[in-house]
Amino acid sequence: MTTPYSPETATALAIGATTAGYVEGSGPTWDDDIATYNLREADRRASILALYQRDAIAALHRALLPPTATVRVLCAGDSITLGTGSTDGAGYRPWLASLLVQRRINTQFTVIAQGGKTMREMTPAILAALPAACPDIVLIAFGTNDAAQPDLTDWAARCGQLVDQILASSPTVRVVVARPALSRAAWLTTGEAAVDAAVDTVVNARKTGGRAASADMTTVPQRWTGDGVHPLDAGYLLMAQRWTDAINPWLPTPA
Template identity: 35%
Template sequence: MRPVRFVALGDSLTEGVGDPVGAGRRGWAALLAASLGPDTEFTNLATGGAQTRDVLERQTPAALALRPDLVAVVVGVNDTLRHTFDIHAVTARLDRVYAACAGQGATLLTACLPDPGAMLGLPGALARPPARRQRAVNAVVHALSERYGAVHLHAADHAWIADRALWSADRLHPGERGHRLLAVRFHALLAEAGRATGRPPSPEPEFPAPTRGASLRRLAAAGTAWVARRCRDLLPQLLRLAARELRHRARGTTARLDSESATAVSAALAALPGRERGAARAGAGAG
């Protein structure tokens, strides 16, 4: 009997940012892999900054070549932080990724995530546009997870978001405690589905929490480049979106923006090719 092959796709969250181990990173997916059973082969293909396009075009082909039994696909936040954000494109890409993995008989792991504006503590008018985008992505992930029979973790509205002890200094990535919590919650879902035979990951950190000074130094080193990129990419559009938000608020028509977003999600899901959906459902049932 061959080992269980677990492959993780996604961005910096799954890459393990916030959970440094030695000179590298670990993260929730690696913690989960160690608890799935003694014969688990784990490959982490997630990369910092990845968007749904990167997962579809680069990570998924590499994952399929490994013939995985279990595939984690947790991505989408970086798409919401780009001026090119398009929920139709995000939906189509995620559908193709899910279909390809499920079509090989792999079990999918998915998650909906908190919006980055709230995590960063942006003020109201600046926070609402990225929050609306993240809600749209989460709605798509919910719908596609159900369509493909994924093991889905609701991680957008959990109390853990408000617990600063679970988060790293950058306010966007979990610290070790947060990564462990994700691993524990995924393990519980997989155990319920009969897909995890090992002991649950420990929720207690293995390493001392970084000192405030170390956290600030790490944040300064990693955050400067991130801020510079977002100032060139997202900030100009975010300011325009915030101005639009304020105009609608003054007119009492903010609900129209939420309605437009919900309509766009429905249209994006309705536009998915039925042939791909049907093939994926058949593949998921075979697994």
Template identity: 30%
Template sequence: MNRVVQVALWVGLAGSAGSVACSRRDPVQDATKTAPTAASAVAPLEARPSAPSSGSPCPTSRPCRILPLGDSITFGLGGSPGGYRVPLFRLAREKKHEIVFVGRVRSGPSAVDGAPFSPAHEGYSGYTVAPCGGREGLAPLVDGALSTEPPDVVLLMIGTNDVAVGCDLAASAKALEAIVDRVAERAPSATTIVASLVPTQSPAMDLRGDAYVAEVAKLVEARAARGVRIRYADMRAAFATREGYRTQLLADLVHPNDAGYAVMAEVWAKVVWP
């Protein structure tokens, strides 16, 4: 599959050991949820600016605004505060790139290696793609997530909880498709990087998740063919090809540890700055 087709969509996170205690209600949803944009105000997908076939989607004249969007893995559970965002920030600095994370949620340090760090993101612990299995869904939060600072890059990772609680994964894939399309409508100049699910400590759970991951890859490829600014980040392969990944890269059933988040940061970085 064409790697230019990269949208960082990650697939969510269940709680720890069977599950880390998760807040199932979005603390900012009611206060910041915006009304759907009128259809007449949104350009059709076919009219949207297409993404370049290579190169970084980040501007060179100012810091790149990156919106991490997803579940508890985006939040950073299982590792040090900030999750993958901290090592991604370090990699960006090493490459002489300026980035700033945007979003309504705050978690993580205020500085990294002496440099100011924005701990902003849109990671919601325990969330599924759309409401199912008694869980809150990420889909209703997308408009609000995009209402603060317009992102240049969206790192989308969601779906692990759908696998963990037994949601209808075909429905989850359709809901993910709706999220991708909504981001393209509301932020047509942004590039969405959708990530595959990180493998878990359960082979049976991974077998179930494989079908969802396959649908995610197809979605990214189809949208890229239509000119949507989207790319694919294969987190699953990055973990699974490392020896002992279930114990070396995971803190519990589904959440990466610091070493796992460092691997995630490397994958994101290769997609943002190919």
């Protein structure tokens, strides 16, 4: 019988490894701990390679086709906006910057986010940051922590008020509100669906001005999370792509 081989596992070394990467012997037919380790190690190494390639490609673009414009982006949210679960701890931001530098656009980020917080709790900090940050675009991503709250009946009204206050802060600022990714936590499902519907209501009521849009993060597969809530690197890349789709009409044209 065979069990997955791991160099860090003394049991595997004691039995002996084959060139095929498996351990042959009379051990257990399957070891969940070793299998889990191997999967996590493969994911870790693949993520490191992906991040290296991302940064190398971005550096090459900057060298060959230097950016001709800069976009100031304020990222508002909770632990997902912070980047919890990503290899580099920065979440979607480096991926978004990499996508935009391919269009010869530099990105200057301001991050107003805190793990475990709801939109209600973070609204004062977001509004206070606007004068100094002077953002061209504000990306709002709340919903997971909000979904755990017992009453979401006024969520759309509060979100709409936040969007209106941001839009009123500058005649040129644009706002994107994310429809939050669906977690694997069954007890959050109802609340997340309510938040998604509220985002649609808020954005649809403000689309005519051309300064508000939504980004659908519900397309991030649930399996692309490490803990059922926070995305892995692939999930954050997909989030960056969704943000890019949403802000595309507002991006400057390279000179």
